[in-house]
Amino acid sequence: MKGQYKAVVIGGSAGSFSVVSRLLSKLDSNFPLPIILSLHRLKHVRSGLVEGISLKSNLKVIEPNDKEKIVAGNVYLAPSNYHMFIEHDGTFSLSTEEPLNHSRPSIDHTLSSAAFFFRAKLVGILLTGANKDGAKGMKDIADKKGxxxxxxxxxxxxxxxxxxxxxxxxxxxxxxxxEILSFLNNLA
Structure with a gap:
């Protein structure tokens, strides 16, 4: 399984902060893949989540800028009130398009765009949450053999x-x- 994947994308909503914090606190600091997080968050609160996750994480946590290149070993968190897409050149694209499934960032947008870029080299994980966001994105990852x-x-x-x-x-x-943590640690 080592070397088979190029990225991990994780989506979550209500209750996912504690799961993500636990996963990132237990991963090795040399985890070899980028981790892309699309978590529902309050749109009027611009900071705090990165800091909260960073306190627990063994990896560097970043809110990427538009056109920022994806680098292995970093954790990228979709910024508050922005959709986050992965472009065909391996960079992030941020958008303020209308919310999808009542959410911006939309988990579906991030997961689906990651599926089209990484294809079979992607691990997609969907965590706890209160709406249907993420279901279509996970299906896209499965359809692309991730x-x-x-x-x-x-x-x-x-x-x-x-x-x-x-x-x-x-x-x-x-x-x-x-079990998710065990799977991720086996990728390292």
């Missing part, structure tokens, strides 16, 4: 997001946060 993991709904604070994904696609794994 590896898909959906958090086990029984381990979620709010299971709506994983259940919506499970309705439209069959992931490679349905896993608890600890």
């Amino acid at each position: 590896y898909t993991i959906v958090q086990d709904p029984s381990t979620c604070d709010i299971d709506t997001m994983p259940k919506n994904a499970l309705r439209i696609m069959k992931p490679n794994k349905v896993s608890s946060p600890d």
Whole structure:
């Protein structure tokens, strides 16, 4: 499995901060892949989430700028009130287009664009959350032969997001946060 993947993309909403914090606190500081996070966040609060995640993370956490190149070993968090896309040249594109699924950033936009860029070299993970955002993005990752993991709904604070994904696609794994962490550590 080592060397098979080029990036990890993670989407989450309600309850996902604690899961993401735990994952990043337990990953090796030499984790070899970029991790791209699209988490629902309050649009009027510009800072705090990066700092909160950074305090727990063994990896550098960045809110990328428009046209910033994706670099292995960094964690990229979609900025507040911006959609975050991955472009065909491996850079980020930020947009203030209308919210999708009542959200900006939209998890679907990030996951789908990552699927089209990384294709079979992508690991997509969908965590706990309260709406259907992320389901289409996970299906796009699966359709492009990426590896898909959906958090086990029984381990979620709010299971709506994983259940919506499970309705439209069959992931490679349905896993608890600890199982997700074990999978990621095996990539290192």
